[in-house]
Amino acid sequence: MKLICLTFLLSLSIMANAQNNFKATQMKFERVEKAYAEKWETLQKFIKAAGYGNDFSMLINAYKAEGKLEIWLKSKTAKNYSLFRTYDFCAHSGTLGPKVIEGDGQTPEGFYYINVFNPMSNFHLSLGVNYPNTVDLARTGKNRKTGGDIYIHGNCVTVGCIPLTDEKIKEVYVLGVEARNSGQDKIPINIYPFKMTDGNMKRYVTQFPAQLSFWKTLQPGYLAFEKNKKLAEIKEVKGNYLVR
Numbered sequence: 001m002k003l004i005c006l007t008f009l010l011s012l013s014i015m016a017n018a019q020n021n022f023k024a025t026q027m028k029f030e031r032v033e034k035a036y037a038e039k040w041e042t043l044q045k046f047i048k049a050a051g052y053g054n055d056f057s058m059l060i061n062a063y064k065a066e067g068k069l070e071i072w073l074k075s076k077t078a079k080n081y082s083l084f085r086t087y088d089f090c091a092h093s094g095t096l097g098p099k100v101i102e103g104d105g106q107t108p109e110g111f112y113y114i115n116v117f118n119p120m121s122n123f124h125l126s127l128g129v130n131y132p133n134t135v136d137l138a139r140t141g142k143n144r145k146t147g148g149d150i151y152i153h154g155n156c157v158t159v160g161c162i163p164l165t166d167e168k169i170k171e172v173y174v175l176g177v178e179a180r181n182s183g184q185d186k187i188p189i190n191i192y193p194f195k196m197t198d199g200n201m202k203r204y205v206t207q208f209p210a211q212l213s214f215w216k217t218l219q220p221g222y223l224a225f226e227k228n229k230k231l232a233e234i235k236e237v238k239g240n241y242l243v244r
Helices: 002-026 030-050 135-140 166-181 196-207 208-226
Strands: 056-063 068-075 081-086 110-121 125-130 149-155 189-190 234-237 238-242
Touching: 002 166, 030 081, 030 110, 030 125, 030 166, 056 166, 068 166, 081 166, 110 149, 110 166, 110 208, 125 166, 125 189, 135 238, 149 166, 189 208, 196 208, 208 238
Parallel strands: 056 189
Antiparallel strands: 056 068, 068 081, 110 125, 110 189, 125 149, 234 238
């Protein structure tokens, strides 16, 4: 029994060190160190005032038509997220509708998570999106390339990514590092064509009728989060999103 307890405690210690090492590793890069020096003190004040504590989870919602990127946070003990910051896209690429194939200039639409922290990006700092997922692969089809390298990044240029100003990506990147360092392995990023109210659905489906069936699979995830401020259970099943 003692051996089991010691093994468990050792595992917790290793996990904690791995988490803390993530931030320490990121801080070795000049741009990340500078972002912390410029942004972290102010961000901490607002984080403390909002009651998120030292360890928080993060969720990102992005809306293409509105050109908005929302940062939602919650403390480890809280059940619901609350809105912390909203940032404007500083450039746009493509039109409404998902990314289908390499080179189409489209920004993806769907349910993703951050899979890369790039402190030496060509676009100042960048957070990678795990596009393509299985839904994207099914849409593109066999023997065609989905494209990739989709990021939230700085430098205000884009061909399918979500661009912010350098000042704004510094804040988003720092918040992401803090959430990852607190043990959040996957930071959700939900990319919607627009805020998916029934009114907006009617409006935009008139302009983009071919997207109706796909957008109907995204809307339940949007509505569930709007209602509960919790990430819905979302699965990728046979090339479609299934929201529960």
